[in-house]
Amino acid sequence: MVAPSVLLCVAALFALSFISLSFFAREWDVRVNARALATGLLHSDAFPASTRQLLLQELQERRAKLLPDLTCSGEDRFAELRRRALVSRPAAAGGRRNCVDSATENTHSRQLECSELRRVHEAVLLGLGYTKAVFGAVLRNGLSVALKSVNAQGADMSACLRDLGDASACYELVSCKLSREIVLLQSLQHPNIIQLYGYCHPGKRGGGVMSALEQGSPLQMIQLLQTPWEERFRVCLGLVRLLDYLSTSPLGSVVLLDFQPRQFVLVSGELKLTDLDDASIGDPVCSTDADCVLHFPLRNFSIACSSEGICKGLNEKRNLYNSYRYFFTYLLPHRAPPALQYLIERIMNSTGELKGGINDTLEDFEELLHLYKSGLYLENLPSSIIKDYTVAKRTRAAGGKAYRCWPSYDHSGCVLSVHGAHEAALLCHSHRECACFTLGSRRTWTGRILASFTSSFDDLVPDVNSEVYVKKAGASDPAL
Numbered sequence: 202m203v204a205p206s207v208l209l210c211v212a213a214l215f216a217l218s219f220i221s222l223s224f225f226a227r228e229w230d231v232r233v234n235a236r237a238l239a240t241g242l243l244h245s246d247a248f249p250a251s252t253r254q255l256l257l258q259e260l261q262e263r264r265a266k267l268l269p270d271l272t273c274s275g276e277d278r279f280a281e282l283r284r285r286a287l288v289s290r291p292a293a294a295g296g297r298r299n300c301v302d303s304a305t306e307n308t309h310s311r312q313l314e315c316s317e318l319r320r321v322h323e324a325v326l327l328g329l330g331y332t333k334a335v336f337g338a339v340l341r342n343g344l345s346v347a348l349k350s351v352n353a354q355g356a357d358m359s360a361c362l363r364d365l366g367d368a369s370a371c372y373e374l375v376s377c378k379l380s381r382e383i384v385l386l387q388s389l390q391h392p393n394i395i396q397l398y399g400y401c402h403p404g405k406r407g408g409g410v411m412s413a414l415e416q417g418s419p420l421q422m423i424q425l426l427q428t429p430w431e432e433r434f435r436v437c438l439g440l441v442r443l444l445d446y447l448s449t450s451p452l453g454s455v456v457l458l459d460f461q462p463r464q465f466v467l468v469s470g471e472l473k474l475t476d477l478d479d480a481s482i483g484d485p486v487c488s489t490d491a492d493c494v495l496h497f498p499l500r501n502f503s504i505a506c507s508s509e510g511i512c513k514g515l516n517e518k519r520n521l522y523n524s525y526r527y528f529f530t531y532l533l534p535h536r537a538p539p540a541l542q543y544l545i546e547r548i549m550n551s552t553g554e555l556k557g558g559i560n561d562t563l564e565d566f567e568e569l570l571h572l573y574k575s576g577l578y579l580e581n582l583p584s585s586i587i588k589d590y591t592v593a594k595r596t597r598a599a600g601g602k603a604y605r606c607w608p609s610y611d612h613s614g615c616v617l618s619v620h621g622a623h624e625a626a627l628l629c630h631s632h633r634e635c636a637c638f639t640l641g642s643r644r645t646w647t648g649r650i651l652a653s654f655t656s657s658f659d660d661l662v663p664d665v666n667s668e669v670y671v672k673k674a675g676a677s678d679p680a681l
């Protein structure tokens with residue numbers, strides 16, 4: 202029989218340990234663990250005090266295994282990130298508020314109210330990840346947003362609940378990743394990073410962490426593989442521009458630890474990074490060269506440990522090689538204009554072997570864009586090719602027979618991007634069904650013209666923005 206005074210003493214000791222651990226612990230995760238520890242102790246009323254330290258240690262280790270990439274482990278670190286975010290964006294300063302649209306003052310003058318975000322109806326599921334659930338909604342002002350919150354059924358929450366058994370501690374742990382992403386989105390601003398419209402933190406009236414972002418559509422690699430080369434090139438170019446920015450961002454060099462196509466979305470064809478919770482800042486520290494090795498399934502790369510004890514440039518290399526293996530390999534060489542293949546091979550070689558850095562890669566990509574946009578890559582095109590066509594200016598072809606080609610911008614016909622009439626004539630010559638083509642006012646993202654190819658037409662109707670080229674009878678195949 203245990204005396205009531207002893208029980209009281211033990212309870213007081215537990216309460217005191219919890220309060221002091223929570224109070225003095227500078228590390229956010231230690232506080233969570235202290236809570237888990239206290240919860241455990243309350244549930245089993247006979248833990249000897251001598252095992253307290255061991256238990257705490259074990260909980261910390263388990264937590265580290267549970268969420269190995271959760272680098273918002275220290276309040277100091279989080280505060281430091283926040284401070285840097287605010288320094289790089291002076292207009293956003295003002296401390297933590299319940300709801301802020303600090304990232305949006307240029308684009309959306311109206312403040313996003315948390316109450317509005319939490320009240321949205323008819324939200325549709327856009328995606329579920331290990332950590333977050335993302336819903337699409339249209340706000341009252343007509344703005345389409347993606348609302349991110351903790352995925353209560355996600356793998357992170359489930360693993361945490363299995364391990365710690367404390368729902369509120371787990372929510373706090375997992376939402377830390379979302380909060381971290383919000384902080385990063387505030388300071389990292391680039392056309393290829395999703396725009397943060399606003400966010401909510403748990404306030405007095407409850408509700409969890411939530412961010413409101415520019416809405417995109419999940420990146421479907423299979424779908425992307427079926428799009429024209431120009432669109433796939435756009436995705437790769439956006440990625441390279443993003444990596445260039447991340448290599449020297451306002452926060453330092455940023456590496457995407459969990460680099461997968463699903464961390465990105467497309468917004469009107471433009472690639473945007475949306476999942477930043479696993480991004481890490483700063484090149485790794487090292488004591489020997491062996492600390493600066495990048496391990497990939499099929500190969501490893503290493504660099505020297507600098508005299509300052511940093512693997513300088515390792516983040517950049519990791520991002521670049523991941524871009525090569527997840528994006529360039531699939532999207533870049535396939536059906537590229539033959540005259541640009543040499544440049545593509547150079548890019549594939551230098552990124553696949555990590556011979557060049559992001560600067561060289563960006564230079565190659567910008568050159569590729571320039572050659573493609575300007576039509577310079579078509580220099581060897583026979584100029585006589587256009588003589589095989591009769592042109593009807595300020596008209597468009599109506600009716601007639603369409604045919605399909607691949608990869609067309611329009612699935613019911615044959616619509617391809619061309620630099621001008623010469624290139625369109627070349628394509629028409631190479632299609633057995635082609636009898637005429639129309640150049641209209643529609644342009645692709647590079648400014649190239651969308652040409653529509655058909656086998657026949659019923660009529661020519663006036664249209665000041667369009668011209669029709671009709672193949673002359675007996676026009677020869679230029680055997681290109």
Ligand SMILES: Nc1ncnc2c1ncn2[C@@H]1O[C@H](COP(=O)(O)OP(=O)(O)OP(=O)(O)O)[C@@H](O)[C@H]1O
Binds near residue numbers: 335420
């Ligand atoms: N802005 C957005 N617009 C549309 N869909 C989005 C947006 N942001 C994210 N998604 C979709 O939601 C999914 C989950 O989002 P996110 O990647 O941020 O969550 P996560 O839990 O960190 O994912 P993971 O398990 O890959 O780490 C994404 O894969 C994407 O398909």
